[in-house]
Amino acid sequence: MSTALTVNSYFNDQVKSIALENAEGTSTVGVMAVGEYEFGTSQREYMTVVSGSLTVKLPLENEWKTFIKGDLFIVEANQVFQVKVTETTAYLCRYE
Template sequence: MSEFEQVNVVREANIFFDGGVTSRTIRFADGSRKTLGIMQPGEYAFNTNSGELMEILSGDLDVQLPNTADWRTFKGGESFTVGAGERFGLRVRTVTDYCCSFLP
C-alpha cells in the first residue's frame, strides 16, 4: 500500500541518533500505529517495546536480528520482524526509507 487514508499524524518528529534516524507516527482509527521514516548511513541499535514489522521501502542496510551474531542484508521491497522486548542492530549503507508497523 503506497498511501494511508483517514489517519492522524503526530506533528512532532521522532529523532534518534542526532538526526541519523527520523520518523513520523501515524495513528489509525482501529488504534494501530506505524512510523514512516528515513535512516542516514551509519550504525544504530534499537530496543523494541512491542513487536515490529520493518518494511524497507528503498535503500540498503544490514540487520543483526536478536539473538544472532550474523548480519543479513535487506533492500527496498524486503522486510523483517522483531519481537517485543528485543534489541536489533542496523548498519545503514545508503539513505533508507522505511515503514515500521507496531504489532499487537
C-alpha cells in the same frame, strides 16, 4: 482519531520518523542516514525497507543480513537489534 503527526528524531538527527495511526494500527515512516545504530523494541515491530537497504543483526542471530526495497523483517517485543546503513534508507515500521 487525531490528525496530528508526531515527528521523532534519534541519534543526533541521523534517524527521523513520523508516527501515524490508521485502520492498520500504529506505524512510523522514517529515514536513516548512513551509520550504525542499535534499537530496542517495546512491541513486535514489522520493518519494511521502502527505499535503500538495511544490514541488520537480529536478536539471537550470529549473522548480519541485508534487506533491500520491499523486504520485511520482524523483531519481537523487548529485544535489541543492530542496523548498519550504507546509503540513506527509508523504512516503514508497523507495531503490534
